[in-house]
Amino acid sequence: MTTDQLSLTFSALADPTRRAILARLAGGEASVKELAAPFKMTLPAVSKHLKVLERAKLISRGRDAQWRPCRLRAEPLREVDDWVERYGQFWDESFGRLDDYLVELQSKEKDHDEPKDYR
Amino acid sequence: MTTDQLSLTFSALADPTRRAILARLAGGEASVKELAAPFKMTLPAVSKHLKVLERAKLISRGRDAQWRPCRLRAEPLREVDDWVERYGQFWDESFGRLDDYLVELQSKEKDHDEPKDYR
């Protein structure tokens, strides 16, 4: 497994159960049993998901008698946001159309036996 | 494996090699060999990474003689951005401090034998 924080964050988020848990925690802290309730899987399975989230620093856990309340720690998501923002220019529609146009130009160059530039 | 688009996108991004490939493609399309050059892994390994990215719709591939040029398809990243933006309020520092304050209050309630509310 990769150990950098961003990879850790992305792989923690790559599971709908874990994203649902985060969504729930956005509404306030919750115990493991409460977090597990909406899912059909067993408690140990949820416990594992929580460990993944904790390792990714997306949650932290306290202690209140026999409960281990979980709380959202969204800081790593800021790093995700920073990363994804760098691609913002590439997903706007007008860029897509310009892109297609450039591809067409390149195809025409190819017809003329021009070498392609793969920079 | 989970099949929803968002999980597919997150897990495709959860690998530094694949993120590096996307970064490279942000500078323009490239052949498989060119994409593989910076890495010490073999070509089939890169080919697999490209297949993951393609399945996540983060790249598309053309055909130019013996080359299979790859191009960035950043649209799925918009979905990631939308998802992560919902947590923006949770990673700002002042919220964190307010949060800690509320936890402290809750601890005090516990000292008074007040029942906790986990909603």
Place this chain on the structure above:
DNA sequence: CAGTTAGTTAACCAGATGGTGAAATGAAGC
């Protein structure tokens, strides 16, 4: 045609992941 270049597919491997049931731990309540 034979040879070269670009890339994929196939078979394999080690280790991670996501789930299970059963047993262990920890704290509270009687």
Place this chain on the structure above:
DNA sequence: GCTTCATTTCACCATCTGGTTAACTAACTG
């Protein structure tokens, strides 16, 4: 101390992942 509730740990399992080497396909080149 025994019981109960919340949660974790353990042992196990199937599947996915990320890498390898070797063999194959596809297209150009001479």
